[in-house]
Amino acid sequence: MTMNKLMKRRAFSTPELLMTIVVFSFGLLPLIILFQSSQKQTAQAKNLMVAHSLGRTIIAEIRAMGFKALENEIKTSRLGIKHTSRPVEGPLVKEDAESIVYPEYYKRFRTSIELDEALAENNKKIRVQLTIEWDEPNRKFNLGFGTVVVKYDAES
Secondary structure, eight states: OOHHHHHHTSSOOHHHHHHHHHHHHHHHHHHHHHHHHHHHHHHHHHHHHHHHHHHHHHHHHHHHHHHHHHHHHHHHOOSOOOEEEEEOOEESSTTOTTSOEEOGGGGGEEEEEEEEEOOSSSOOEEEEEEEEEEEOSSOEEEEEEEEEEEOOGGGO
């Protein structure tokens, strides 16, 4: 073979190059789908973690208000704790200067809070139900929390 023929045969032909690209693209396609799927699951896990943290925080703040404040809230609704599908923004209790203020990211979550007195002669319990809802691209999620606030004799 002459040197001239060796020099011509060094490069890939166009059909060989196209076949290589097709084979690599079939190999990369599952990886791309895997990355997209894992990114969506990571976002869902993050939202679930935020909703869980948010729920625990709201329940803790409501419990800290005490029985008397919740009993007055059931009768007057002055503080606006009871609500349905409210976006999470601003302070939890608007009249309380020390109430927590939620970050901007939390606006994607909506809360519903119900307060129910126990139906008994010596009513000493208030049941608090909290539901947190948020939308994902393919479905809606919700997470429920509940607690009971008890009236102790010292609070009378």
